[in-house]
Amino acid sequence: MRNPSPALVGPFARFQAMPATLALPVGIFVLLALMVLPIPALLLDIFFVLNIAISIAVLMVALNARRPLDFSSFPSVLLFATLLRLALNVASTRVVLVGGHEGGAAAGHVIESFAAFLVGGNFVVGLFVFAILMIINMIVITKGAGRVSEVSARFVLDALPGKQMAIDADIAAGLVTADEARERRREVSVEADFYGSMDGASKFVKGDALAALLILGVNIIAGFAIGMISHGLSASAAGEAYVTLAVGDALVAQVPALLLSIAAAAIVTRVSDQRDLAGQIGGQFADPRGWLPVALILGAVGLVPAMPQTIFLPGAAIAAVIWWQLKRRADAPAPLPEPIDEPSPDTIVLADVADSTLVTIELGYGLVGLVDAQAGAPLITRITGIRKQLSRDLGFVLPQFRIRDSLDLAAQDYAVLMGGVSVARGSLRPGKLLAIDAGEVRPMAGGGHGLTGEPTRDPSFDCPALWIAPAARDHAIAEGFLVVDPSTVIATHANQALLAEAHQLLGPDEVRDWVDGLKTRAPALVEAVYPDPLPLAALTRTLRALLADGIGLAHPQPLFTSLALALQKTSDFDAVIDAVRADLGARLVARIAGPDEPLKVVTLDAGLESAILGGMVDPATGQPLIEPDCGSMIVREVNAVAEAEGSPVALIVQPPARRALAALLKTRSPRCVVLSIAELPAAQPIAVVGVIGARDEHPPGLAAPQMQELAA
Incomplete structure (x- = not known):
């Protein structure tokens, strides 16, 4: 048999879903019909039984819920159950007042049974029973549940910002994934909405109790009037006929109201637990x-x-x-755990030989005290801090780091590994502090300073430093030293090493989470780039290249906009990267110059730049090859200019030469940023501070001719 066409499947599916979508509107219209239209006594009996069944079902669901949010629809259910009970009160009032003189059966068997069986046909007893039920419902249960709902709603709303901040902190620390954080945010929002709704829904129960009291009074007064005036009954006969039925009607409505009040109180007084209410109470009363x-x-x-x-x-x-x-x-002794089959000694599994952690920090056995929990685990705290900071700077959540000891290292050494490859190494002195001379040490009159310690170099910034005793900390600070503890040395060194290789930390999983976060704010922008024309692998390669060039992902919307515009012009990988860099040139310049500061610029001599562009070319990449002697000269002169200026500088070159010079200077001249002319913002003020490879006729303070025009 052929499958139905898609044109028929859609309407058929909608037709199947119509009863569920129309159930509530139809139910509300039925309630309105009960209020305004006369209904037979048999149908009224059916609705009374349905009302009692619904109340019992609501109570059972409330008692079996493991936590309040498991019955999050309770406020709406309470509203509709209250409306049903009020509609039945109106309908039963009409039946009682119209046919009450004919006997109890005229109002239906349910009202007759409640009036005859529960109060023995004595309406005075029924009035007292009804009054007692009202006192229990209104003063005890409803008032207490309303107060609990009000306080719970206030506390939940007050705690909402703190819970949101805790979720953000867990994301930054990598303790939860984006999907888990999204689910936790949804639960927090639902919890706030639930307790706010319960605070208002508790007023339904209170109002329903007052309405039942007023309806009973109306039925009694109207029954006496109709019985004595319209049907000529005596006062005792009218009271026997109408008041008994009115009390039975009130009791029929009050029993379900009491059940719903108990359900509301059980919900708002619940404490979240893995067990239902019966299991929770039973477990806590099981103490002998x-x-x-x-x-x-x-x-x-x-x-x-x-x-x-x-x-x-x-x-x-x-x-x-x-x-x-x-x-x-x-x-009784605890049952013995089932024996676990130990693997054979000659069995090797993948977990024994593979390390899935991307970043690992290895410590020599002499540094294990830095992760001792009894000492506060200072290194773990520092590593968590730099992981948060790196995630904030780079714009994506870094995977968790791993800290372990290593017998391959000396006792006081440490190493930072990325993908199993060492990217940073250093040596510490446990129990001592590192006093770093960052250029602010004030020399004494005879030269030097008064601080003594073991000379060394700061591993992060290669500044002169001393290992000093903790007692000399105040002295070192007074002399102008920057004093840090060993855990801070490791954390800072790891931060610098990972920041230099940040692009290797970005994988397809991180890119997918990053794109999903942007998709919630700018779905059309994401569709312009991902997954067409750039699938996940191509997008990961592109973003890694931009990270390697110093463009972080912390502001995804302008980055994706530039990427979308670049892909409209070309699909060549290098051309796309150059176009995005040119569009985001202001972000690159902002790394080394403030918005109102002139950018300190170094240029290449025109002849030197022409020689580089006209020289040998790498056949694999098509990039110029720089001869070793020429490269050494460029590095030496760039470092000399940066050292003389005391601040980072920018080397401005022609676009074809940027990649080759950036690769040359990236590790050899970290204080120099290589930019092409196209990446320099038009409104950026510049100051040419040096010309590399200039002849005698070009003084060092002047730019090459083409850069003089640019500066003008």
């Missing part, structure tokens, strides 16, 4: 220490001569039996 005093007190009271021993002493015996059974269960 609470039942022995019960047995002893009941037994002591039962021995008093004036007390009924036939009740107290059996109660004491039952409590003693419960205590004995619980104590025996608590003293």
